[in-house]
Amino acid sequence: MRENRVKRRLQAGEAVIGCFLPYPSPELAEICGYLGFDFVLLDAEHGRITEETAYHMVLAAEVAGTVPIVRVPLNHRQVILRYLDLGVAGVMVPQVNTPEEAVAAAEACRYYPQGRRGVAGVRAANFGLTMPLHEYVQQANQETLVIVQIEHIAVVERLEEYLAIPGIDVLFVGPNDLAQSMGYPGQQFHPEVQAVIDDIVRRVDGRLPLGTTAPTAELAQRQLERGFRMLATNTTALLAAGARSMLAAVSARA
Numbered sequence: 001m002r003e004n005r006v007k008r009r010l011q012a013g014e015a016v017i018g019c020f021l022p023y024p025s026p027e028l029a030e031i032c033g034y035l036g037f038d039f040v041l042l043d044a045e046h047g048r049i050t051e052e053t054a055y056h057m058v059l060a061a062e063v064a065g066t067v068p069i070v071r072v073p074l075n076h077r078q079v080i081l082r083y084l085d086l087g088v089a090g091v092m093v094p095q096v097n098t099p100e101e102a103v104a105a106a107e108a109c110r111y112y113p114q115g116r117r118g119v120a121g122v123r124a125a126n127f128g129l130t131m132p133l134h135e136y137v138q139q140a141n142q143e144t145l146v147i148v149q150i151e152h153i154a155v156v157e158r159l160e161e162y163l164a165i166p167g168i169d170v171l172f173v174g175p176n177d178l179a180q181s182m183g184y185p186g187q188q189f190h191p192e193v194q195a196v197i198d199d200i201v202r203r204v205d206g207r208l209p210l211g212t213t214a215p216t217a218e219l220a221q222r223q224l225e226r227g228f229r230m231l232a233t234n235t236t237a238l239l240a241a242g243a244r245s246m247l248a249a250v251s252a253r254a
Contacts, residue, residue, distance in 0.1 A: 001124055001136065004089045004143040006039050006067045006230075007169060010209045015224055017214075018069070020234035022047030026060035028235060033064025041232050042070045044083070045094050055086050055123075062087075069145065075101055077108040077116065084109065085122035090145030092172060097152045099161040106167030109146045111137040114167055145169050147211065147230075151177035156196055159203055170230050171204065172211035173197055201227040216241070 006016050018039035019032045024047070029040045040061050042049050049057070054070060061068035069090040070083045080091055093105040107115040117140075121128025125136045146167055151174040155162065162171065175188035175197065184190045197212075204210055204227075211230030214220035215237035223231055 001087075001126075001140050001143050002062070002089065004067060004145055006069070006090065007143060007145045009038070010145075010170065010229060013229075015229045015231070017220065017231045017233070018066075019238070020071075020213075020232050021057065022049070023235065024049045024053035024057070026056040029057040029066070029068070030060040030064040032235075033061055033066030037066055039067040039069050039090075041092065042068065042088070045071045045073050051082050051086065054083060054088070058087050069147070075105050075108075077104070080105070080108040081118055084117065084144070085120065085124050087124045089143065090147060090169075092147040092149060094149045094174070095151055095177070096148045097154055099158055099165060102148050102162055102165050102168060105148055106146050106165060109144050110141045110167060114141050147172050149174045149177075150200065152181040153178065153196065154181070156200060159200065163204065163207055168208065170209045170211050171200075172230065172232075173200060173228075175213060198226070 009016050016038040018041055019037050020041045020043050021028050022043040032040045042054050042057055044050065044054065058068045067089045069092060070088045071092040071094060072079055072083055075093045075096060084091060091109050096102050096105055108117060109115060111117045111119060119133060119137060121133065124140065125133060147170040148168050149172045175193065178196065179185065179188045179190060179193045182193055184193055187193065201210060209229045210227060211232065212223055212228050214223050214231040215233055220231050
């Protein structure tokens, strides 16, 4: 398993930025790597990415020097296992709404004694060809990045319990679902939603890296200033910004 540069940088107190990829395209993963993103986040929850298409995207990300992470469709040990075995460097688990679910997510991502992930000579282990499996499982436990999403107001009420769970590397605030759970669907910038996010940052107080979304450069800078250290933009937002800028420039010359 490769060294997880994103995990190393987060452990060193640095910030990282990546791009959500909802579309099953190895080319997009490769392009994002060449552009300089620290990681690509393959979205198997809301996008059309499957285990089969994720495999080729992982290969492309590795070629381009970026770290492949997957957001799995659900918090299920066998589902998480299937994506990890492809060689992704990290897993984002959505809708982790209780500490018990957070424990299950962390354990699904790691081998004994830290977890319950099944052992096999899969691609993540270089097919068992380059090192003994007992060495690989230790390396995998060290390098795998486990990201738990905060997407419900109920999580905020039990935040201290989440911080005490071993094996979680990042708490990632999903502002849209958090807003929905508070009665403000589609209003992530509602003052009450933003106040809760500020409260999360204040209470975590750097004890664990926090992540969130940042579709624009301006919002990314603001999130860094608030205390977030893992930012994820998305390909649709980037394409829209570039296209609108181009079209506005062309229209101005017409």
